[in-house]
Amino acid sequence: MLVEGEAGVGNSRLIREASIELAGERQQVLTGFCHPLREPFPYGPVTDALRKADLTGRPAFPPTAGALAPLLPDPADRLPPPPEQPADASGRRFRLLQAVRSFLTGLGPTTLIVVDLHGVDEATRDLLLLLARDLPPRLSLVLTYRAEDLPPGGTVLGAAHRHPPGTAGAVIRLGPLVESEVREPASAALGPHATTALGAALYRRSEAARGRRRPPGSGSRSRWEGRRSSRG
Ligand SMILES: Nc1ncnc2c1ncn2[C@@H]1O[C@H](COP(=O)(O)OP(=O)(O)O)[C@@H](O)[C@H]1O
Ligand SMILES: [Mg+2]
Numbered sequence: 001m002l003v004e005g006e007a008g009v010g011n012s013r014l015i016r017e018a019s020i021e022l023a024g025e026r027q028q029v030l031t032g033f034c035h036p037l038r039e040p041f042p043y044g045p046v047t048d049a050l051r052k053a054d055l056t057g058r059p060a061f062p063p064t065a066g067a068l069a070p071l072l073p074d075p076a077d078r079l080p081p082p083p084e085q086p087a088d089a090s091g092r093r094f095r096l097l098q099a100v101r102s103f104l105t106g107l108g109p110t111t112l113i114v115v116d117l118h119g120v121d122e123a124t125r126d127l128l129l130l131l132a133r134d135l136p137p138r139l140s141l142v143l144t145y146r147a148e149d150l151p152p153g154g155t156v157l158g159a160a161h162r163h164p165p166g167t168a169g170a171v172i173r174l175g176p177l178v179e180s181e182v183r184e185p186a187s188a189a190l191g192p193h194a195t196t197a198l199g200a201a202l203y204r205r206s207e208a209a210r211g212r213r214r215p216p217g218s219g220s221r222s223r224w225e226g227r228r229s230s231r232g
Contacts, residue, residue, distance in 0.1 A: 002156060003144040005174030007213050011144045014174065015113055018142075027109035028053055036119035045114050045124050046100065047071045053107055061106045067099035079103075093123075097130050105136040113142040117156050118149035129157045135167060176210055179203040 005011045019029045032049030041047075050068070055078045066080035086092055104110055114120075114128060132141055145156045163169050183199030190198075 001140065001142045001169060002171045003142065003174065004147050004156075004171060005144075006148055006176075006210075007146055008210065009174045009176060011146075011174060012115065014172075015115060015142070015144060019111075019113065022111050025109075027111060028107055029111045029113065031113040031115060034114065034116045034119040034121075034124070037121075040121035040124070043071060043096070043124050043127060045117075045120060046112075046127060049112055049114065050100070050103060051075065053103075053110075055107075058106060058108075062102050064095075064098045065102040065106060067095040068103055071096075093126070097127060100127065100131060101134075101136050104139050109138045111140040111142060113144070115144050117143045117145040118147075125157060132157060177203075177206065182206055 003011055003014060015031070019031065022029045030049040030052050032045035032047070034045045037044075047068075051072050051074050053075065055075050058078075061079055063080045063083065066082045069076040069079040069082045072079065083095065086095060104112065114124075117125070117128075120128075128141075128143070135141060143156060150156060179199060182203040183194065183196070186194040186199055186202055
């Protein structure tokens with residue numbers, strides 16, 4: 001599931017509300033954040049999310065999950081010992097991918113949310129790309145990003161990303177509120193004092209604030225316009 005929207009449009013809020021709903025559904029919701037650091041921590045957004053996993057009552061993880069132990073100091077004592085590191089970098093990356101898969105599979109029903117993917121480092125993006133191509137069973141992956149901060153012509157997981165067959169998926173594109181949607185919360189708060197003129201003034205102000213955040217002419221889509229596809 002991809003959630004796309006310009007800065008300030010409500011990406012984080014939507015994810016927060018969705019997490020609250022999902023947490024009531026007997027599954028783990030693990031969230032990691034991309035911070036555009038000059039020297040990002042290796043796989044920081046993913047390890048940030050995985051270290052929050054609740055491991056109580058979980059059966060032992062398979063040996064492949066051990067490669068995560070050095071990156072997850074907190075639950076390390078619940079993980080198998082780390083296997084010997086392959087000498088080459090691609091071998092180490094493969095081990096890590098395997099470890100993330102085994103760990104997430106062992107957790108049971110889980111939603112992994114990675115926020116602000118436009119600021120992701122390359123290593124993490126590749127890891128997420130490979131994970132998305134072959135999702136562990138019972139894992140839902142949610143990625144949020146600002147389209148305007150992607151590299152020109154870029155897609156969020158890179159050109160190699162294709163929606164894997166046999167899985168459900170959607171792109172939610174958050175757009176700015178239209179005038180009637182701005183009026184709604186004003187009416188809820190103020191009742192009859194929320195006149196049409198007040199609604200229009202609030203709308204103009206919100207659009208002006210939006211204009212200050214980004215250049216004009218960047219489109220005005222309805223808030224929930226999205227492409228949905230579902231297979232299997
Ligand atoms: N549906 C909503 N109703 C009321 N306030 C909202 C809603 N969505 C976002 N906001 C408010 O708008 C501001 C920006 O939202 P945020 O989710 O942080 O944007 P983003 O992550 O897209 O930059 C926040 O103050 C947030 O509380
Ligand atoms: Mg945000």
